[in-house]
Amino acid sequence: MPGYRPEPDRDSxxxxxxxxxxxxxxxECDACGTLRFPPRAxxxxxxxxxxxxxxxxxxxxxxxxxxxxxxFVPGHRDPYLVVMVRxxxxxGALVYGNWRAExxxxxxxxxxxxxxxxxxxxxxxxxxxxxxxxxxxGENSPVR
Amino acid sequence: xxxxxKRLLEFTDxxxxxxxxxxxxxxDSGVSTLTLACRAVLAALxxxxxxxxxxxxxxxHRVGDSAPPTLVGxxxxxxxxxxxxxxxxxxxxSHAVVGQAALAVAAGLAEVVVCYRAINxxxxxxxxxxxxxLPASPEVQYQAPYxxxxxxQQFAMYARAHMLRYGTTAEHFGALAVTQRANAAKNxxxxxxxxxxxxxxxxxRWIAEPFRLLDCCLETDGACAVVVTTAERARSLRRHPVxxxxxxxxxxxxHLSCDDPTVTAAAALAPRLYAQAGVGPADxxxxxxxxxxxxxxxxxxxxxxxxxxxxxxxxxxxGATALDGALPVNTHGGFLSEGYVHGxxxxxxxxxxxxxxxxxxxxxxxxxxxxxxxPGYVLPATSALILxxx
Ligand SMILES: [Zn+2]
Numbered sequence: 001m002p003g004y005r006p007e008p009d010r011d012s013x014x015x016x017x018x019x020x021x022x023x024x025x026x027x028e029c030d031a032c033g034t035l036r037f038p039p040r041a042x043x044x045x046x047x048x049x050x051x052x053x054x055x056x057x058x059x060x061x062x063x064x065x066x067x068x069x070x071x072f073v074p075g076h077r078d079p080y081l082v083v084m085v086r087x088x089x090x091x092g093a094l095v096y097g098n099w100r101a102e103x104x105x106x107x108x109x110x111x112x113x114x115x116x117x118x119x120x121x122x123x124x125x126x127x128x129x130x131x132x133x134x135x136x137x138g139e140n141s142p143v144r
Numbered sequence: 145x146x147x148x149x150k151r152l153l154e155f156t157d158x159x160x161x162x163x164x165x166x167x168x169x170x171x172d173s174g175v176s177t178l179t180l181a182c183r184a185v186l187a188a189l190x191x192x193x194x195x196x197x198x199x200x201x202x203x204x205h206r207v208g209d210s211a212p213p214t215l216v217g218x219x220x221x222x223x224x225x226x227x228x229x230x231x232x233x234x235x236x237x238s239h240a241v242v243g244q245a246a247l248a249v250a251a252g253l254a255e256v257v258v259c260y261r262a263i264n265x266x267x268x269x270x271x272x273x274x275x276x277x278l279p280a281s282p283e284v285q286y287q288a289p290y291x292x293x294x295x296x297q298q299f300a301m302y303a304r305a306h307m308l309r310y311g312t313t314a315e316h317f318g319a320l321a322v323t324q325r326a327n328a329a330k331n332x333x334x335x336x337x338x339x340x341x342x343x344x345x346x347x348x349r350w351i352a353e354p355f356r357l358l359d360c361c362l363e364t365d366g367a368c369a370v371v372v373t374t375a376e377r378a379r380s381l382r383r384h385p386v387x388x389x390x391x392x393x394x395x396x397x398x399h400l401s402c403d404d405p406t407v408t409a410a411a412a413l414a415p416r417l418y419a420q421a422g423v424g425p426a427d428x429x430x431x432x433x434x435x436x437x438x439x440x441x442x443x444x445x446x447x448x449x450x451x452x453x454x455x456x457x458x459x460x461x462x463g464a465t466a467l468d469g470a471l472p473v474n475t476h477g478g479f480l481s482e483g484y485v486h487g488x489x490x491x492x493x494x495x496x497x498x499x500x501x502x503x504x505x506x507x508x509x510x511x512x513x514x515x516x517x518x519p520g521y522v523l524p525a526t527s528a529l530i531l532x533x534x
Pocket of ligand 1: 047
């Protein structure tokens with residue numbers, strides 16, 4: 001099988017399960033309301049454990065990107081674009097994904113997450129320009 | 145001025161690096177990392193004029209890829225070590241290992257500690273990320289599914305963020321690669337000694353845009369070691385002592401939470417480091433800065449205060465980091481051209497410069513050196529040393 005599947009841990013499994021249902025959620029602290037990502041037991045702002053999921057729209061801005069041109073991932077030799085996105089819901093959080101558009105990203109560009117279903121168990125989150133969410137199948141298919 | 149606790153001032157200049165040792169650098173050592181480690185340790189002791197029986201401490205850093213002190217000690221017949229350190233980590237912790245050895249010596253837990261790094265990073269365990277498993281970190285699950293797994297990709301991502309924010313260019317990265325290769329041409333130990341031009345840099349193949357092949361360090365087989373002892377003991381030994389004036393480590397931000405990816409942990413560490421040694425950037429005569437990639441040096445020049453934030457690229461392109469520049473950087477050629485021994489060869493080169501034994505690449509009159517570890521990307525920590533000719 002080409003590429004890598006994520007290996008959820010005890011903090012993150014429920015987040016991946018939600019993603020498989022095409023839901024994007026971050027954690028909200030019960031005590032102070034701070035939103036956080038990735039999933040962790042403790043709020044870094046108030047060091048309390050209580051939290052609940054807050055479903056949100058996966059939105060962000062482009063912080064950087066690369067075009068990978070070396071076979072770093074088994075089975076994949078073609079160039080592919082990985083984008084680093086700052087989450088709007090959690091401004092301190094950076095997330096990554098493959099880029100789902102024909103042109104390259106632009107610095108600071110607003111982007112929306114797109115749910116890419118790999119199989120029944122696994123969905124991953126890719127990114128596309130905010131104005132262009134619909135993806136025709138097979139186009140710029142992300143590497144995995 | 146950063147506040148420095150009095151106990152830290154008592155640490156400053158109490159310990160010294162009394163010897164350095166290398167194995168040859170190659171693409172295939174043909175031997176185990178245990179053998180490489182033993183050779184480098186013995187070479188460093190020989191350089192210092194010490195015998196193995198005088199060693200009471202060993203320290204290394206590794207990422208599950210090399211021989212720990214608990215193997216090297218018995219292999220060299222060192223049956224009664226009073227202190228050892230087996231530090232998990234890559235390039236972020238190289239200088240922390242020497243710092244911790246200096247602390248152990250200053251505290252009297254050991255008197256002669258050899259710090260080493262032995263690695264078959266080309267023939268056995270490629271650090272570049274191809275052909276080996278993923279790191280065991282919970283952060284990997286948010287990156288690996290997108291084919292984002294290897295240090296060249298990760299540093300390229302941060303490099304582009306810097307380009308977008310400050311206008312840093314490929315020509316700036318290229319200038320650094322060209323300058324370090326010119327230094328390596330004067331270093332008999334360097335793996336890559338043929339001078340290159342900016343055109344050669346620009347023509348080298350893409351690895352992960354914006355990085356080309358010549359942005360990336362060499363994957364190397366080899367080992368390097370340094371001997372840490374008390375300043376007093378070092379004065380009685382074979383070589384001119386090089387004092388540990390400051391050692392600092394800490395800081396860092398993660399892949400997944402970071403307010404500004406163009407600022408590294410070095411920016412927070414640098415004031416503590418300089419204050420310990422009682423010097424500032426203007427006092428540094430030579431800097432051996434962790435150069436896993438070209439960008440790593442450019443961002444450190446800013447975060448260690450040698451130029452304003454965002455101007456690391458133009459600073460390098462001006463020639464300031466050349467051997468005859470205002471701040472000679474990576475006089476041995478660095479990981480880009482000498483070889484990649486995960487930080488220890490940067491410390492050893494600083495020692496050679498401060499002893500005045502760096503041959504054709506000697507910086508005249510070098511008295512104070514800065515040497516740094518990976519500035520805190522990927523593994524959120526960094527470390528650094530300021531060394532001074534006694
Ligand atoms: Zn909280």
